[in-house]
Amino acid sequence: MTRAVSAAEIAPRTYAHEIRAAGLKIRVGRSRMAVDGLDLFLGTGVHGLLGPNGAGKTTLIQALATVLRPTEGTLELFGESAGGLGEHRALRRRIGYLPQEFGYYRRFTVREFVEYMAWLKEVPKADIPAAVQRAVERVGLADRADDRMKALSGGMVRRAGIAQAIVNDPEVLLLDEPTVGLDPAQRLRFRELLQELGADTCVVVSTHLVEDVGAACSDVVLFAEGRLVFQGTPKELAAAGGEDHPGDSPLERGYSALLADRAASSAPARERGAW
């Protein structure tokens, strides 16, 4: 008799949070700490990673994808250390990653591209065609699956990128600025997809658009200069802002209030340009 439920599916989890960072520091270049003493717990759900440009969002996501190694502190994924030397193959099989500016082979069709990524992610050979088709359908590219990548618009390329990130059914999905280049309708569809994925996956979405967070995220992580400023629900973020803070929506006002508080408390503030 075939088992309807596999042993792996009913195995007890040995970790409380998919992602756990304690005192995490990541150096970029010779001396700059892009992430500087971060304590963070992220479980199942959609987490919006919010912060000004240069806050260290991309560095953090690269470290979560095990591409960058922590300089100090601990970073655990699924209860296993993601630091040190080592290939982390078992960890990487459970991760989906979409870099901010991702490259691809222009001659490949969407299907070839996602198939190739599925092979790189060690999806079992027999499962690749079905997994690719499912991923392509989920991002709404099924009718363009046999078109070359170079024939796609920017938004479609980004959706192909999301398809390759979810092709291995990851438990941790890392998306770096995924909404760039999507038109408003695609953005709505993308938010639906995020909520769907967030039901059983730990999704980390970095963005600098506050409205993305309010619409799709169950949890907001506000990040500035490599440190955690705030973690809570979008409602709590909105509640942090008052009428006198700059911004067009409650979320934006909360965002600027928290960042202003932080700048005031970390005085003497470093000289920073208006931008």
Added chain:
Amino acid sequence: MNAESAGRAEHASVELIGAYARGDTDIAADEMWALEAHLEACGVCRARLADAVDCGVPAVASLVEAVWSGLEPELGTAAAAPARRRRRQPVWLSAWLTPVMAPWLAMTVGVVLIAMALDVTEPAGFGEGVSLLLLLAPVLPLLGVAASWSRALDPAYELTAAAPRAGLYLVLRRTASVLAVVVPVLLLAGWPAGVSAAQWLLPCLALTSASLALGGVFGVARAALGLAAVWAAGVMAPSLVTRSESAALDASGLPVWGLLLALGTGVVIARRGAYTAVPRLFR
């Protein structure tokens, strides 16, 4: 318990299948679950279930009939799936060779042919007493190796570097495919030019392994290009200027090359974890 052997050994009883077809409510939940899981895997029992429905349960049979007659006209008119375009790059090929590497390999083959032509024709004032092919042979695979793992050349580098297969496994795979193209071409070209493989094969493998070993520290592309530059300046240039065979390719040098190959391989194996992360020196 093995699903297949169990499927052969035991089937659901006719009574149970009959009860299931009639929709009896007195089947225990665990029995129902076991039966449904078994039906999914066992064609014999599905056939029995179909028979049981046909002769025992007219209500279900007529329902199935009605669904079929409703669907059939639509199935007839549904457009056939468009024929898949002939695939240009099957997965097994991408697994060995990225599209970025192809032009570099083509260029390497071109360089081999030119070197061979110069060696065979020996134009006046050039290449007398020196075989250009022999001088080039040890470093030619390095170009392909550099192209196979270069951040600047490979647009999909970011995605590839974060994948589980990245690291030594993929580096070795791509290096093997470079050698599989370059070495046979060199062997074939060496025959008319009178260059014996014994002279260049070991230095060639040694330099390739050295580029991978250094690649763990500097990045594979940088290491390969650096070694090629050192070779060009240290061995090729003096040999071309003095018009004499280089001492580095002497038969007496072979043990040294063998040692270098062993050393390079050892370092690569010992530091196999170093190929996944971006080298710390060059973030």
